[in-house]
Amino acid sequence: MEIKNLDExxxxxxxxxxxxxxxxxxxxxxxxxxxxxxCYHCQQCAEKAIKAIIIAVGASGEAPKVHDLSxxxxxxxxxxxxxxxxxxxxxxxxxxGVSVRYPNELFLEERHAEKAIQMxxxxxxxxxxxxxxxxxxx
Numbered sequence: 042m043e044i045k046n047l048d049e050x051x052x053x054x055x056x057x058x059x060x061x062x063x064x065x066x067x068x069x070x071x072x073x074x075x076x077x078x079x080c081y082h083c084q085q086c087a088e089k090a091i092k093a094i095i096i097a098v099g100a101s102g103e104a105p106k107v108h109d110l111s112x113x114x115x116x117x118x119x120x121x122x123x124x125x126x127x128x129x130x131x132x133x134x135x136x137x138g139v140s141v142r143y144p145n146e147l148f149l150e151e152r153h154a155e156k157a158i159q160m161x162x163x164x165x166x167x168x169x170x171x172x173x174x175x176x177x178x179x
Contacts, residue, residue, distance in 0.1 A: 057087075
């Protein structure tokens with residue numbers, strides 16, 4: 042995989058890092074825990090991380106304006122190896138990107154937020170490992 046838009050890719054990763062940092066901070070410091078907001082930022086982290094790869098491979102200068110993480114992963118299926126667990130994570134995280142914006146759509150507990158943080162962290166690390174290994178191969 043040749044990285045075509047490195048600067049733009051790095052901007053997307055920076056945004057993903059910030060979303061992850063916000064999710065962790067809110068989970069660790071707020072009481073009661075704002076589980077819906079934590080889960081929202083976890084979905085955003087994963088979305089922006091995946092879009093960083095899409096940008097890296099040259100998606101016409103911009104990432105698709107889509108929030109469905111499985112759809113985004115499918116855009117990469119022929120380019121990078123994707124472990125099935127990331128599709129499972131996508132199925133869990135995707136609703137957090139939209140449904141939590143509306144009161145009473147999802148009822149989330151601390152365990153959901155904790156799991157969302159773990160999934161977002163794994164997606165972010167996976168994306169970074171792909172991009173770092175590709176940078177090192179150039």
